[in-house]
Amino acid sequence: MSDILSWSIEQVDPQVAEIIRREEERQQNTLELIASENHVSRAVRAAAGTVFTNKYAEGYPGKRYYGGCANMDGVEDLARQRACQLFSAEHANVQPHSGASANTAVYLACLSPGDTILSLDLAHGGHLSHGLKVNLSGHLFKIVPYGVSRTDERIDMGEVRRLAREHRPKLIISGFSAYPRTLDFAAFAEIAREVGARHMADIAHIAGLVAVGLQPSPVPHADFVTTTTHKTLRGPRGGMILCREADAKLIDRWVFPGTQGGPLMHIITAKAVAFAEALRPDFRQYQQHILENAQALAEALQARGYRLVSGGTDNHLMLVDLRAVHPDLPGSEAEKWLESAGIIVNKNMIPFDERKPTQTSGLRLGTPALTTRGLRAAHMATVADLIHDVLGSAGDESALRRVNGRVREVCAQFPLPH
Numbered sequence: 001m002s003d004i005l006s007w008s009i010e011q012v013d014p015q016v017a018e019i020i021r022r023e024e025e026r027q028q029n030t031l032e033l034i035a036s037e038n039h040v041s042r043a044v045r046a047a048a049g050t051v052f053t054n055k056y057a058e059g060y061p062g063k064r065y066y067g068g069c070a071n072m073d074g075v076e077d078l079a080r081q082r083a084c085q086l087f088s089a090e091h092a093n094v095q096p097h098s099g100a101s102a103n104t105a106v107y108l109a110c111l112s113p114g115d116t117i118l119s120l121d122l123a124h125g126g127h128l129s130h131g132l133k134v135n136l137s138g139h140l141f142k143i144v145p146y147g148v149s150r151t152d153e154r155i156d157m158g159e160v161r162r163l164a165r166e167h168r169p170k171l172i173i174s175g176f177s178a179y180p181r182t183l184d185f186a187a188f189a190e191i192a193r194e195v196g197a198r199h200m201a202d203i204a205h206i207a208g209l210v211a212v213g214l215q216p217s218p219v220p221h222a223d224f225v226t227t228t229t230h231k232t233l234r235g236p237r238g239g240m241i242l243c244r245e246a247d248a249k250l251i252d253r254w255v256f257p258g259t260q261g262g263p264l265m266h267i268i269t270a271k272a273v274a275f276a277e278a279l280r281p282d283f284r285q286y287q288q289h290i291l292e293n294a295q296a297l298a299e300a301l302q303a304r305g306y307r308l309v310s311g312g313t314d315n316h317l318m319l320v321d322l323r324a325v326h327p328d329l330p331g332s333e334a335e336k337w338l339e340s341a342g343i344i345v346n347k348n349m350i351p352f353d354e355r356k357p358t359q360t361s362g363l364r365l366g367t368p369a370l371t372t373r374g375l376r377a378a379h380m381a382t383v384a385d386l387i388h389d390v391l392g393s394a395g396d397e398s399a400l401r402r403v404n405g406r407v408r409e410v411c412a413q414f415p416l417p418h
């Protein structure tokens with residue numbers, strides 16, 4: 001055996017080893033408020049680093065194109081069964097490499113190029129895979145966007161119905177990346193039925209909350225439910241599709257061979273482990289804490305004068321309209337200052353934003369990662385103070401350094417597992 005096969009990363013590649021070390025340190029010493037991110041368990045990380053990465057397993061359990069797949073079948077069956085149990089679904093496909101890949105498979109399963117999709121406007125909280133012009137979705141299909149109302153900044157189901165009747169889409173998408181309110185999946189399904197469209201619910205952000213019943217499930221209402229596995233669900237980076245038995249073959253065919261080749265079996269192994277974690281009673285506690293933290297953070301920011309889009313949040317995320325406190329501070333600048341203080345967020349358009357997408361008037365904040373670290377509602381006032389101090393610092397370096405010192409203290413109090 002060649003020696004190199006048993007070398008450590010440090011031995012083979014000191015440069016990459018050093019970058020990994022720096023990233024571990026960054027994650028340990030910063031407060032992660034990006035709503036789509038999380039810290040996975042040791043078990044999930046370990047599963048993703050197993051010998052399952054060595055194996056080709058094109059096809060599905062019991063129907064593989066390669067020999068030696070008995071363990072692949074075992075682990076993929078567990079992942080599928082647990083996904084079905086977690087979401088009370090009839091069928092699960094756990095092979096999509098990402099959320100965007102899951103959506104692509106659904107589009108090709110029910111649309112032809114040129115067909116119309118009705119989806120949430122990206123500028124109002126939608127996702128790029130729901131119709132961005134330079135994404136496959138916007139390139140191949142005609143996109144009709146619905147938005148939030150100017151008055152309450154909530155999705156107006158009357159408007160969704162009106163647009164559906166007018167444009168007769170073949171597919172209606174419910175789901176978001178930056179919308180802080182609960183969706184009415186039953187209402188989307190009713191509109192889809194009325195106009196003869198199929199309905200895809202993309203729960204990439206809220207899957208963990210849905211799994212434990214803290215946000216309504218689209219599974220009884222939608223033809224297809226897509227999700228990522230790495231956001232509130234706290235699994236490895238990846239995607240998944242849930243559907244009814246009647247559509248199982250169609251979906252499986254459009255994942256493989258329709259849009260993908262060999263599945264990432266090490267990631268499917270990690271999905272199985274993440275689903276086992278999500279089926280434990282303490283996962284419900286975790287999701288409950290995410291919501292409590294989001295409520296507490298929203299209230300603490302509002303108490304410091306910030307306006308939140310739609311006036312608050314029902315889920316794990318909120319959109320801060322910076323203009324109420326700092327009319328001249330774009331989200332892009334705020335994001336940079338916060339990062340130098342060790343608080344990681346993303347700038348985000350707010351509905352009817354007058355600034356460009358590269359600047360924005362808002363920030364998107366989410367609590368899943370902080371909650372994983374162990375922060376609770378009582379700590380959210382501190383987090384709001386740290387954010388408020390940064391935004392009021394005018395970017396002054398010594399002020400940012402002082403906040404960073406306090407951020408590091410909080411991080412040290414809530415260490416991540418190694």
Ligand SMILES: *Cc1c(COP(=O)(O)O)cnc(C)c1O
Nearest residue numbers: 098099100127176177202204228
């Ligand atoms: C994050 C997200 C996705 C995309 O997931 P990737 O794994 O990054 O491709 C899809 N849909 C929605 C609504 C999302 O928020």
